[in-house]
Amino acid sequence: MSNTIVSADVIVTSPSRNYVTVKVTTADGLVGWGDATLNGRELSVASYLRDHLAPALVGRDADRIEDVWQLFYRGVYWRRGPVTMAAIGAVDTALWDIKGKALGVPVYQLLGGAVREQILTYTHATGWDLPALCESVDHVLARGFRAVRVQSGVPGLNRVYGVTRGAQAYEPAGRGSGPAEETWDTGAYLRHAPQMLRAIREHVGPDIDLLHDVHHRLTPTEAVQLGKAVEPVNLFWLEDVTPAENQQLLRQVRAQTSVPLAIGEVFNTVWDCQQLITERLIDYIRTAVVHAGGISHIRKILNLAEVFQVKGAPHGPSDVSPISLSASLHVGLSTTNFAIQEYMGYDPLVSEVFRSSFTFRDGYLHPGDEPGLGVTVDEEAAARFPYEQAYLPIARRRDGTMTDW
Ligand SMILES: O=NC(=O)[C@@H](O)[C@H](O)[C@H](O)CO
Numbered sequence: 001m002s003n004t005i006v007s008a009d010v011i012v013t014s015p016s017r018n019y020v021t022v023k024v025t026t027a028d029g030l031v032g033w034g035d036a037t038l039n040g041r042e043l044s045v046a047s048y049l050r051d052h053l054a055p056a057l058v059g060r061d062a063d064r065i066e067d068v069w070q071l072f073y074r075g076v077y078w079r080r081g082p083v084t085m086a087a088i089g090a091v092d093t094a095l096w097d098i099k100g101k102a103l104g105v106p107v108y109q110l111l112g113g114a115v116r117e118q119i120l121t122y123t124h125a126t127g128w129d130l131p132a133l134c135e136s137v138d139h140v141l142a143r144g145f146r147a148v149r150v151q152s153g154v155p156g157l158n159r160v161y162g163v164t165r166g167a168q169a170y171e172p173a174g175r176g177s178g179p180a181e182e183t184w185d186t187g188a189y190l191r192h193a194p195q196m197l198r199a200i201r202e203h204v205g206p207d208i209d210l211l212h213d214v215h216h217r218l219t220p221t222e223a224v225q226l227g228k229a230v231e232p233v234n235l236f237w238l239e240d241v242t243p244a245e246n247q248q249l250l251r252q253v254r255a256q257t258s259v260p261l262a263i264g265e266v267f268n269t270v271w272d273c274q275q276l277i278t279e280r281l282i283d284y285i286r287t288a289v290v291h292a293g294g295i296s297h298i299r300k301i302l303n304l305a306e307v308f309q310v311k312g313a314p315h316g317p318s319d320v321s322p323i324s325l326s327a328s329l330h331v332g333l334s335t336t337n338f339a340i341q342e343y344m345g346y347d348p349l350v351s352e353v354f355r356s357s358f359t360f361r362d363g364y365l366h367p368g369d370e371p372g373l374g375v376t377v378d379e380e381a382a383a384r385f386p387y388e389q390a391y392l393p394i395a396r397r398r399d400g401t402m403t404d405w
């Protein structure tokens, strides 16, 4: 029995959108898969893996997951950031997949076993105007979801984060050699969002969990204004109300509004959100397996969060591949302070490449009981969808000032 790593390959494929996957193989022929997708910077992570981590993996013991993590985190001197932590996270996830397969158990059993039967999930409803948004919400509820994120257009603006003009699913990254540019107007948004959210609450009644993503676009003062205005809507959360690199800025929002706050999808280590957690400036931490160092590091973030009664609610858009979504579900099934999993769903082309065993039923997800993570990659199919350059949009205010998209 030799769990020596004999190869680590990187697969870049684009079934409806770009994904980066690492494939780790052991001398015994076990294969582990990890997601390294970083929307708009996929090739940077592919290079970090191909040029630096893969050569260092060959010959190592696949069993030594934590030691490999520490080697790749501390052994390169330069730390943190989305590219590094996505690369480390992909390797970490693949090694947990291998360990589960070697022992013949699903990864959640390696993490302490199930603490719940299934995992609450939410998905996206989008509509440029209220009738379109209500229709989208009804469609989501008819599919069995009991929690839904609602995003609408903003009067006076022509494109806004999170919303499509038609019925097609929202895919933020646009193909092309550079990002699309959107105009943002905070005043127009603040005049519109509260009444939109009140109207949706009216539409769905009191028992559906409603979430809204502000997507980093307000100042703390503006976030207080929005938070106060929507308190009667009884939201499950307001997400990313303000850029949180300066974590202490959330103190102002926290002190003046009771709306639950969720932050973290753009963070990559526990140190990026340590103050948000230990000062309880948020209710939900959104860091994702793929962008925050894999299963090993997400667990450390969630363990810290548990001490401060902050709950886990990982990022789960279409650019988080089925591999890290599954990994998130294995963590979610075995972590007491895990609250809800974002699940945007995938274009049908994605399942031609990624064969997943997780299941959705009546608003809940379950990772399945396959050994490992329960996802495999069809490399033949992956080769049919070559990488296509694509970028997330940027946003400028009406006077041209760069702002958060
Ligand atoms: O909560 N979900 C989100 O904020 C996503 O829609 C992110 O903008 C995209 O995944 C970025 O690639």
Ligand SMILES: [Co+2]
Pocket: 213, 215, 239, 240, 265
């Ligand atoms: Co978000």
